Amino acid sequence: MKKLLLLALLTISQSCAIHGLTDDYTKLGESRKAMIVDADFQNQSTEKVYKVTGPQLLSEIQKQDKAIVYEFTNGCTSDHCKPMAIYERYAREHGYKLYLVMSGFANLDETLAQRNSFSSPLYAINAAAYGTRYRGKYSRMFRQELSGDLYDDDNYGGLFFFENGKFVRQLTELPNS
Secondary structure: OHHHHHHHHHHHHHHOOOOOOEOOHHHOOHHHHHHEEEOOOOOOOOOOEEEEOHHHHHHHHOOOOEEEEEEEOOOOOOOOOOOHHHHHHHHHHOOOEEEEEEOOOOOHHHHHOOHHHOOOOEEEEOHHHHOOOEHHHHHHHHHHHHHHHHOOOOOOOOEEEEEOOEEEEEEOOOOOO
16 A cells, blocks of 8 residues: 555656746757757847847847846736737837846747747846756846846846946836836
């Protein structure tokens, strides 16, 4: 009886996958892994997801008059999470260059399912570059690199606004204007 119970528990534990603790790259199928490549700001494709670090992204942002970085979780159901097309439209209407940055790869297909409604490239935080597998830690490090001395660990807003290459503010939602 003990062996049967142990076998049942082992089977159940192996079928349960925890998503969101790490970047979840290892849980992707081979076709999805093939989409994920190193950062390339020159020859971008909507068929790829580009791994990026804070310094790499800041180097590109410095070339823009105005930029928004939206760091998001795929499949987010919060009221603060909008379809990608909403962020793209806002950026276009207000003269911003938009950088859509995934915090990890869990639920990647939910973001890819929106691909017909937005054309901005997709990025993902390069967790390996931060020396940790844990999403909370590498995400915090990435955010701190973006906002520098103005980093506010209590503000989990995923929208980072830049003007003339400099961080201006971090928000949870797009402004109404």
